[in-house]
Amino acid sequence: QAPERDVIVRYDINDYKEKTDLSATKLFTLMYATLRSYRDINIIEASRRGLVRVIESSAEMFKEQFLDNFANGVLKQVSSLLAGGRDVAFSLEDAAAVTHDKKEMTLVAGTGRFAGNVGGSAWDFFPARVAAAIEEHRERGRGEYGFWVGGSYVGMVVGNSGRASILYLVGEGKPAEIDTHLIQIFVRNVLIAVENLYLRNALIDTQREVVYRLAQAVETRSKETGNHVKRVAELSKLLGREMGMNEYDAETFRLASPLHDIGKIGIPDAILNKPGKLTNDEFTVMKSHAELGYDILKHSDRELLQVAASLAYEHHEKWDGSGYPQGLKGEQISLVGRITALADVYDALVSRRCYKEPWPEDDVHALLRDEKGKHFQPELIDAFFRSLPAIREIYTRYRDDADEGGAA
Ligand SMILES: [Fe+2]
Ligand SMILES: [Fe+2]
Incomplete structure (x- = not known):
């Protein structure tokens, strides 16, 4: 007769009964317990x-x-x-x-x-x-x-x-x-x-707010209207998408855009707000805002600030190489730099400034066509004219006499 423990351990058997043990009650209990285990x-x-x-x-x-x-x-x-x-x-x-x-x-x-x-x-x-x-x-x-x-x-x-x-x-x-x-x-x-x-959203909102407030402080000092940075930012994203940037990069661009003139915090009031024409020396000081802005932002590892650094540095460069501060040419200028140059100039032309009235739309368009391949990348001017309906929409939303609409 095999010992009970030995059988249970060595073979796949969960119970061991001797013939004399096999009463109906025992069998019932055994079957019931087994079924419960199966259920569990x-x-x-x-x-x-x-x-x-x-x-x-x-x-x-x-x-x-x-x-x-x-x-x-x-x-x-x-x-x-x-x-x-x-x-x-x-x-x-x-x-x-x-x-x-x-x-x-x-x-x-x-x-x-x-x-x-x-x-x-x-x-x-x-x-x-x-x-x-x-x-x-x-x-x-x-x-x-x-x-x-x-x-x-x-x-x-x-x-x-x-x-x-x-x-x-x-x-x-x-x-x-x-x-x-x-x-x-x-x-x-x-x-x-x-x-x-x-x-995460709270952080992004805070970042956006800080960038925007900072940019607005600069714009206020240089007596430009608060909506200038908003329009340039919206325009930049729109043209970025039209030039093939993905949504994420275009959105980062939009958020960084308000910092393009941050270097103006280093320009003396007398030059920044001079009503008349700048002398050559004064203009040299004024031009330094591009590099100043770059110096302020360049040491950050943050993607947003890196984009801001390059567009601060390059937004006065021209496609034909005649811009400043580095005299970069063509695709040596980053896409964000090329786009900001166009958006910034366009907005300055169509807006009222202390020294000028807004230009009529036709005149602005004529100038852009004329500067195609000179100040501005040709493909960018094409992208601009393709986007005219969307651009007009931005200008309706962020009119200077309108309330502060939307986020920066
Ligand atoms: Fe500038
Ligand atoms: Fe600007």
């Missing part, structure tokens, strides 16, 4: 597959860099998360991501019924019951919360300051327990990403 193994396997889906979905989410794509990503991922389940009793309809800074609850991304309301107050779009539940959880302070209100799931992360990131999933029915768990884990991951995106 299945649950574990389903959870495992679910977690794999959560990890895959989260990884997909983190690829989304911009909040407007983000909510669509969330909706897609949650749907596929649930669709992987066996008998799903929950169908997701809409999703909304919201930040709550204690005063305002702002919709940062949304799909379906929320899609058109990004930037608006979530108080206006969320049912009162949901809003109240969110408030109640937020007041509990720092922590992660997930709860159902009717058929909708709310996941939220509340930070130290009382600021909260919230994901609101509107659906029909109630998911199985295991799916609820998966949704909770997924939402927690997503909210971390929402939090990061929020901080």
Whole structure:
């Protein structure tokens, strides 16, 4: 007779009965226990597959860099998360991501019924019951919360300051327990990403604001109008895109553009604001603003400031080599330098300055055609004339007598 322990360990056998042990009760217990184990193994396997889906979905989410794509990503991922389940009793309809800074609850991304309301107050779009539940959880302070209100799931992360990131999933029915768990884990991951995106956007906004305020300080001193830098920035991005720059580079260009005349902070008032014509010596001092600006910006490793440094340095260069300070020629001048030169000159011509009236559009166009291949790159002048409708739109939006419109 084989010893019981030896058999169980060495062979794939979970129980050992001698013939005399095999009563109906024992067999029943054995079968029942085995079936339960089988059921548990299945649950574990389903959870495992679910977690794999959560990890895959989260990884997909983190690829989304911009909040407007983000909510669509969330909706897609949650749907596929649930669709992987066996008998799903929950169908997701809409999703909304919201930040709550204690005063305002702002919709940062949304799909379906929320899609058109990004930037608006979530108080206006969320049912009162949901809003109240969110408030109640937020007041509990720092922590992660997930709860159902009717058929909708709310996941939220509340930070130290009382600021909260919230994901609101509107659906029909109630998911199985295991799916609820998966949704909770997924939402927690997503909210971390929402939090990061929020901080990232806050940083970008701050950077933009600092650059713009700095540029405006210079423009104010040189008595140019506040909208000059805005128009040159918009025009630069537009022409950048038309000349083949990708959206990211063109946007960086737009943000850096206001710094093109930053070197003017080193030019004495008497020269900067002299009403009459500059003497040769004065003009030499004035011209030094290009290199001054470059010196201020060149040591930064930041992409934005590097772009700003090269356009500060090169925005007075001319395509035929007759510009300053380096006398660069053709493609020796960076694309951002070539474009800023055109945008800056164009805006100066069509605007009113203390020393001149705005030029009529026809005269400006004639001058640009005349300077094609001399002051300006020929392809750039072509790109300019192709973009005329969009350029006119910029000038309607940022008229000098208009209110401060849009961001810099
Ligand atoms: Fe300049
Ligand atoms: Fe300028």
